[in-house]
Amino acid sequence: AGIRAGRWAAGPDWCFWDTPQVELTGKVMGILGFGTIGHRVGELAHAFGMKVMAASPRKSAAEAAASAAPASYPVDFVERDELFRASDVLSLHCPLTDQTRGIINASTLAMMKDGAILLNLARGPLLDEAAVAAALASGKLGGLGADVASVEPIKADNPLLQSPNTLLTPHIAWATLAARRNIIRIMAENIAGWMKGEPKSVVNKAYLV
Structure with a gap:
């Protein structure tokens, strides 16, 4: 819109911007929940030159590393609190459970870097939305991107x-x-696989009978 309005042509320099620019190269992309989607997000972050760190909301770093599908890029598996402290961008990809409800709250936000960016691409109730709003208002969080809400x-x-x-x-x-x-x-x-006795997309194999 600014270009169409003539701001670029009228400006004194060869480019212009209204907000600070962010360089992703060298930043830490933290992924909470390293399943299929988290794995793909890490791949995209790595392509931008980011360091990828991952944690599980319910497993230790060693357990998460042992159970994760192989990645074509380097991933550091860490404990959850370390992930919160290290991330420049924290992306949530975990299911909503009793353990993860409100996992982003005043306490965990306090662990995070000043100005970190939070992405919630999983479930709305993972956030204590009042606490996140307060962190955004104070500048503790640099930004929020969310495709979901608590209601x-x-x-x-x-x-x-x-x-x-x-x-x-x-x-x-x-x-x-x-x-x-x-x-x-x-x-x-x-459905076809189940009827043939060859179940697909099995999440909890222990419950197959």
Whole structure:
């Protein structure tokens, strides 16, 4: 919009910007929950020259490293609190359980670097939204990107709607036509596999009978 309005052409320099620029190379991408999606996020972060660190909300660093699928890029598995302290960008990819509900709260936010960026691409209740809003308002958090909220559609009194440096999307990351077709295909393959006695996409193999 600024270019179309003539700001670039009228400016004294060969470029312009309204907000500070962020260099990703050398920064730490912290991933809480290193499953299929977290693994892919790490791959993208590595492509930008970021150092990738990962932790599990329920396993030790050694257990997470032993159970993770092999990665084509270097990953440091650390304990959860170390992940919070080290991350320049913290991306959440864990399920919502009793252990992870409100895992980002005043206490864990206090561990994080000043100005760190938080991404919630998992489930809204992973955040204590009031605490996150307060951290954004104070500048403790440098920014929030979230595709989810604690109540969806988001309510008018959600504190994140008034937070600075906040980008919210309406739980839309899954919703491309290709992704929805993929969901239907996977469901059909799972049903067919189960009927043949060859279950697919098994999460808890211990419960197969």
